[in-house]
Amino acid sequence: MLRTSYYAPLRPAVVGAGASGTLVAIHLLEAAVRQGTPLDLTLVDPDEETGRGLAYGSRDRRHLLNVPAGGMSCFPDDPHHFVRWLADRGTAATVTSFVPRSLYGDYLADTFKASVARAGTRLTLRRIHAHATDCSWTDGHARLGLSDGSSVTADHVVLATGSPSGDSSWAPAPLRTSPRFTAAPWTPGTLDHLRTLDGDVLLVGTGLTAMDIALSLARPGRVIHALSRHGRLPQPHAAPSLPPVAPEESWSDLPLRRLRAKVHAHIRQVTAAQGDWRPALDGLRPLTNSLWAALPEPDRAEFLRDSLSLWNTHRHRMAPETAQAVSRIRRSGRLSLLKGEILAAAPTPDALAITLDGARSLQVAAVVDCTGPALRLQDGQDPLLDGMLSSGLITRGPLGLGLACTAEGRLIPRNKPAGPLRSLWTLGPTRRGELWESTAIPEIRRQAAALAQSLMSRATASDPAR
Ligand SMILES: Cc1cc2nc3c(=O)[nH]c(=O)nc-3n(C[C@H](O)[C@H](O)[C@H](O)COP(=O)(O)OP(=O)(O)OC[C@H]3O[C@@H](n4cnc5c(N)ncnc54)[C@H](O)[C@@H]3O)c2cc1C
Known part of the structure; x- marks a missing residue:
């Protein structure tokens, strides 16, 4: 009698549907199709959209990717996939083009949708719009509690929760609590509000986020001040760029x-x-x-x-077009670069009075925190991670950066067991402590493909006749 082998469904839950979570989901779906494995996939993120996360939500077409299109494909072994996707939608781009970040958000959502369609009846998909608030593990199964009061059971959990948010702790209290202070410039709608204000604006930070916000807010008659302790701008990418040159000798194990x-x-x-x-x-x-x-x-x-x-x-360099636009607004006097720090802030009837070091002062209509994500996760930011840290399911990475994990991205509990680790994984910015270079798509897509393959290899073949 002919017997066919039968794969029990692989049942992963991915927490976070920014770029990292969406890339894992795409690679799981593609691997399930390749391998003929049924997939029971849960993707949890309160965001209405899938794929945008923190980086790809801006709709301002002046906010460009800082990696050329040739480095942004979802598939490390098909580097032109994103460029072809752009061409199919009428955007003329080459591997060296820097395109708007909003297009990359569209691309991730579209690629996810296409992978879901390819998986067909092999797939059971739950896209849950809620926060995961706690995780417990019993008898080899995880239970994720959700902010809507429901829960999800899974055999594998992937934490794709991104970088820890900044807490603006550098800001004096009267500034942090002022309605004229913006702590999270990438929150949808924030830039629209700042555009309509009268008066100058102070950006704290002079990195990539600050330059994007400066381009959005600059207009005739308004000065954007950008302040940082070092006063350095990101370097521009070269146009055209030259290929990388690796060192000729090995540098292993050098202090x-x-x-x-x-x-x-x-x-x-x-x-x-x-x-x-x-x-x-x-x-x-x-x-x-x-x-x-x-x-x-x-x-x-x-x-x-x-x-x-x-x-x-x-x-982390600026696209050449961004660098040119920044030079233009600097030359016109609409962007002023300052080196130093804020010593005090006080509200006035129609502005904020800011005192800087060196006896300098500014009157501005708004202050925007452009210092970006925090290096280290603070307690009290995310109930899920707080709970998992305090129960010992996970532990912080080296120097408190990200989470401790193996070379495969498997999360290490506080007390490492003698036996196998739980099927609890992470990728992207949470692997920074172990890898340092782990926040951009070229690294994240490789981690996502490898993670999906590791999970697929755990799909157990069984014989339905037994
Ligand atoms: C402004 C900006 C521009 C960038 N530009 C580029 C670029 O051009 N090229 C490049 O390669 N890289 C770029 N990066 C790097 C970027 O970090 C990565 O490309 C990528 O976006 C990281 O995605 P992520 O999914 O890990 O994190 P995030 O985008 O932060 O997404 C994390 C998601 O997890 C969700 N989440 C968190 N906690 C929970 C929870 N408890 N329950 C449910 N959901 C949860 C959040 O809602 C969020 O949607 C940029 C970064 C920023 C900030």
Whole structure:
């Protein structure tokens, strides 16, 4: 008698439907189709949309991706997928184009939809619009409690909850509590409100977020002040860009002091040969995870203390078009760059009076926190993560960055068991402590594909006749 093998459905729950959660879902769906495995997938996120998350929700077409289209495909082994998707929708783009971030949000949602359609009857999908508020684990099954009072049971849980939000703790209390203070500029609708205000605006932060917000808010007659302790702007991408150049020798197991010297020598050498430092830095990207992992903790702490802002401004660069637009508003006097910090703030009848160091002061209609996500998760930000940390299901990563996990992205509990770990996973910014370079799509899509494959390999074949 012919016997066919039968796969029990794989039953994962993904918490978070930003880019990371959506990419895992897409890769799970594609792997289920390839492998012929039934999939019972739950995707939990209060956001109405799937895929946008923090980064791809802005509808302002001046907010461009900071990675060229050729690096943003959902599929690491099909790098032109995003460029083809753009062409199919009438957007002329090449692998080197920097397109609006809103288009990337559309692309993630559309690719997810297409994968769902391909999975057909093999798939049971629950897209739940709620917060996951707690997670418990009994007899190999997880139970996720949800903010709408319901719950979900799953055999595998993926935390795709993104970076911890900033808490604006740098702001003096009278500023933090003022209605003229905006703590989260990417909250939908926030920029519309700021555009309609009369008066100048102070942006705290001079990174990529600050430059996007400056472009949205600049107009004749208004000065946007952008303030940071270092006063550095992100470097622009080169147009056209040159291919990455990897170092010629292996740098494994070097302490930070020697690694820094090697990096500087590599940059000098490549700049002398090519006239540009960027190929040297881009050539380090495939090595960053292993270099970071090999650094002792005190060296990683020293890097965060002394080199973070220099790293960020050179590694996370502006699209060339963004850099040109920023130069234009600086030349016209609509954007003023300030180095320093806020010492005090006081409300006046129609503005905020801001005192800066160096006996400088400003009168502004609004202050916007553009310092971006926090490096470390603070207690009290997310009941789910708070609960999982206090029950010991998960624990913080090295230096308190992200969450502790294995090289596969499997979350490590506070007390590591002698036996196998629970099927509890993470990807993206939560892996920063272990990997450092783990917040951009080129890394996240690779993690998503590998994670989906790891889960699929756990789908158990059984014989229905038995
Ligand atoms: C403004 C900005 C621009 C960027 N531009 C680029 C770029 O051009 N190219 C690039 O490669 N990278 C870019 N990045 C990096 C970016 O971090 C990643 O590309 C990616 O967006 C990270 O997605 P994520 O899903 O991990 O996190 P997020 O986008 O933060 O999404 C996390 C999701 O989890 C949900 N969530 C959190 N907690 C819970 C819970 N308890 N229950 C249910 N849901 C929960 C949230 O609602 C959210 O939707 C940018 C980042 C920012 C902030």
